[in-house]
Amino acid sequence: MVVLATKLYVSGDARERATDSLRSLVANEIGDLEVEFEVGVRHDDFPSVTIDGEDAVVARNVLREEFGEIVPDLEAGETYVGTLDSWDEDGFILDAGQPVRISAEEMGLGPGSPTQIRExxxxxxxxxxxFVYGGEFGDDDAEPSRLAEAERDRLxxxxxxxxxxxxxSATRGEVRATLNRAGHAQDYITVERFGLLEQSVICPEDTDPPGLLSSVGEYLPAELRCVVP
Known part of the structure; x- marks a missing residue:
């Protein structure tokens, strides 16, 4: 079994659609391998994929590479994926199956408070x-956990x-469909998937992201944030 480092936190019909979307994503990644798989969702909203078959080991590795994996125990110095759970004046709290604090000093994303960095x-x-895990609190050899260098570069x-x-709070297909229905088919280049329910609409040079947000925000029951160069 692989527990994927992406959350399924919506409810009702949206949850069913998101689960179906996840099954399709998993099938796209490992459908050509000699495996059978079943998708479930844990109590903490992380999806699990149970895999059986001749290519099960390969399939698990493919999913780990694509989504990241939630593991029972974190090892100091190793890189993992966590989801942004909350933030305060001191930093970010990531959910990696357990809470991991990334202090403002360990973000490496320039000046400003965690809230300003998020914006x-x-x-x-x-x-x-x-992120790179520093170690358990109280361990004399522990260092602060920090965002991974590759993550800083990406941001x-x-x-x-x-x-x-x-x-x-929306799948890639739902975001694309909303943009198209709202008359913005020409106002984006593509929709990049970060997680199952976290997407990024990449705008061309002549599209104003805040203007796009204002136009489509009422159609998406979601949190929307702009990145303006």
Whole structure:
């Protein structure tokens, strides 16, 4: 079994659609392998994929690479994926199957409070982020957990592009359908998937992300954040 580092936190019909979307994503990744799989959702909203078959080991590794994995025990110095659970004046709290604090000093994303950093980089709640685990609190050898260098580079790259509108609580297909129905088919390049329910609308040079947010916000029951270069 692999527990994927992306959350399924919506309810009702939206939860059923999201689960169906996850099954399709998993099938796209491992459907050509000699395996059978079953998708479930844990009590903490992390989905699990049970895999059987000749290529089960390969399939698990493919899913770990694509989504990241929630593991029972974190090892100091290793890189993992956690979802942005909450934030305060001191930093971010990531959910990696257990809470992991990333202090403001260990973000490496420039000046400002955690709230200001979240605004600058358009970080919606539950977005998956890669981090390096420092160790358990109280361990004399523990160091502060920090955002992974590759994650910092990715977020910095967002601010050098043409602009983004980041969205949570919706699948990639739902976001694309909403943009098209709202008459914005020409106002985005693509929708990049961060997690199952966290997406990024990549805008062309002549599209204003705040204007796009204002136009489609009423159609998406979601948190929306802009990245403006």
């Amino acid at each position: 600058r980089y358009g970080l919606v709640q539950h977005v998956p982020l890669r 910095y790259e967002w601010t050098r592009g043409d602009g983004r509108l980041n969205v949570n």
